[in-house]
Amino acid sequence: MLYKFYKLYCNPLNDENFNDCKTYFGRIKNDIGIELQKTYHNILLTYCCMRQRLGDKDNIYSREALENSYEFINNAYYKNENTKYLHPVLFRNYVSQCLKPSDKRNLTKVIKKHANKIHPLEKDLMTKFGYAHLYYLEGKYNLVIESCKTLKNPKAFYRYDINNLLIKTNYALGKYEEIRETLHNYKAFIKNDKVLTENDKERYYFFIDRMNELNNCHNSYVDDEDIFVFEYLLNKINKKASFVMKNWITEKVKEAISVHYKTHKKKGINMRTRK
Secondary structure, X not given: OHHHHHHHHHOOOOHHHHHHHHHHHHHHHHHOOHHHHHHHHHHHHHHHHHHHHHOOOOOHHXXXXXXXXXXXXXXXXXXXXXOOOEOHHHHHHHHHOOOOHHHHHHHHHHHHHHHHHXXXXXXXXXXXXXXXXXXXXXXXXXXXXXXXXXXXXXXXXXXXHHHHHXXXXXXXXXXXXXXXXXXXXXXXXXXXXXXXOHHHHHXXXXXXXXXXXXXXXXHHOOOOOOOHHHHHHHHHHHXXXXXXXXXXXXXXXXXXXXXXXXXXXXXXXXXXXXX
């Protein structure tokens, strides 16, 4: 197994090596101890996170990371001789990556079965954090906003997730002015962040700028006008390899373009929207 991990990291863009590791682990899982299983999940999760930054065009590794995190939490691999508690960051990483309605079932299980395993000092905050994300997947947007209001004094790490969730929720509700206010506060918070690297800040700034543009597109768009403003924004997004919430904003811009052409009874999407 160690040699397979060595090959995986020596050539990190080779999907065959990743699939080989998964297949091999599936064969030997029942023959190895818990500690080695934990090691496998930790190494593979680290790889999946790295691949998302290096290139994950089809979101394969974001889904792999989610599945890996679920297995790690659901099997209580977080327990060891030093602690019995589920680390809040591990819980946060899983919750914030549950992005599809199909994730609701496992997210509900993790919240109900494992949120109470978080240290008592953070259990209440993280449980509310989990439910806020679950409400979003369920389309209960007003409950999302109410839940976010109860998240008092969240650590800096979680504040980004809460802002992202509020942006997505207010977008679903068509509350563009609320989004603008959130983005303004968001930008100021990132500027003063002493932990984020300059590269990370740039990835956030790019999202904020594109999100403001998407807001402006909706505010300026008239039903019988050209859809070019959305298409131009999509081209900008496509040219950027990676930034915060790229998949989500790409999906929303494409939805706006699709609705326009369906409304105007035109087939397909203009070639300008394609790479």
